[in-house]
Amino acid sequence: MKRVFLFAPLVLVVVLGIVLFAGIGKDPTRLESALIGKQVPAFTLEDLDKPGKQLDAGVFRGQVSLLNVWGTWCPACRDEHDALLWLAQEQGVRIIGLNYKDNREEALVWLDRLGDPYELTIYDPRGTLGFDLGVYGAPETYVIDANGVVRYRHVGVVNEKVWKEDLEPLVNQYREDAS
Amino acid sequence: MRRLVALILLSMLLPLQAGADEANVQGFDSLQEEQRYRDLTSELRCPKCQNQNIADSNAPIAKDMRDRVYRMMQDGASNEDIVGALVDRFGEFVRYKPEVDRRTILLWATPAIAVGVGLLAVAGIVIRSRRRNGQKTVLTAEEQARADRLLSDKDRE
Numbered sequence: 001m002k003r004v005f006l007f008a009p010l011v012l013v014v015v016l017g018i019v020l021f022a023g024i025g026k027d028p029t030r031l032e033s034a035l036i037g038k039q040v041p042a043f044t045l046e047d048l049d050k051p052g053k054q055l056d057a058g059v060f061r062g063q064v065s066l067l068n069v070w071g072t073w074c075p076a077c078r079d080e081h082d083a084l085l086w087l088a089q090e091q092g093v094r095i096i097g098l099n100y101k102d103n104r105e106e107a108l109v110w111l112d113r114l115g116d117p118y119e120l121t122i123y124d125p126r127g128t129l130g131f132d133l134g135v136y137g138a139p140e141t142y143v144i145d146a147n148g149v150v151r152y153r154h155v156g157v158v159n160e161k162v163w164k165e166d167l168e169p170l171v172n173q174y175r176e177d178a179s
Numbered sequence: 180m181r182r183l184v185a186l187i188l189l190s191m192l193l194p195l196q197a198g199a200d201e202a203n204v205q206g207f208d209s210l211q212e213e214q215r216y217r218d219l220t221s222e223l224r225c226p227k228c229q230n231q232n233i234a235d236s237n238a239p240i241a242k243d244m245r246d247r248v249y250r251m252m253q254d255g256a257s258n259e260d261i262v263g264a265l266v267d268r269f270g271e272f273v274r275y276k277p278e279v280d281r282r283t284i285l286l287w288a289t290p291a292i293a294v295g296v297g298l299l300a301v302a303g304i305v306i307r308s309r310r311r312n313g314q315k316t317v318l319t320a321e322e323q324a325r326a327d328r329l330l331s332d333k334d335r336e
Contacts, residue, residue, distance in 0.1 A: 133268070134268040
């Protein structure tokens, strides 16, 4: 019986080791969105391309979309732009843009020059919808199902790898659910 | 005379420094309100600069969060409402003091469990050593006599 207790420190070290090892390689700056499983927050904001045209959360109804938060002030958004174009044009993904804390002229020049992957872009110069979504660093990309429910958030640049590993399986799953 | 001028000039700089503080810039009706604002912003964590509270952080998102705290305070929201509104958007992460629920119970209970295990271990050791001592004090008459003899020998030396 006493011998068993001699192994206690060993067991303790092994358990602690497993717990700490599990934490290695996890990026602590990636936070799960608080909105997973909830509706996209209500908003009324202008369309970036068509000043005066009001958009609301209804734009997410009917089909699975990606919501991509971007701004011309955000260098990482430039990095992912080509991947977004590829997604929209080659993969047939519906992407809604959220132009976050930006100004309209610069944003329109950016889309004109680099190409426009967005079916439509919500213009949020004061970051109100961004705040309600809990955006803390652009770029962020949300998977939103056909009922307008937030299913996943990716913080950081979207590229082919992120699409294949994280986003595509979810998009396909919710497309099946919708049909 | 020159000293006096310098002193006056210096004292004119003082209010400038105080004015640089954001809480003062925003303006509060009372000192209590200002203190409440300071308490709230110091116990909310910035999601961007993860080891800073929103009072310390210069991240734009921290500023947005401070503004929201301030505006909700002006609208008469309670502390729970304010923290709740931010948790709903940014997640449990923004709380420096997480609520006790199923996910965090282990976090809160670990110190108590550690202390409990320690107390059990100490109690076990104490009880066992007492039991052993108890056995030792029972000497046969012969042993007792020998012990007495040895002890008294020592006294004589």
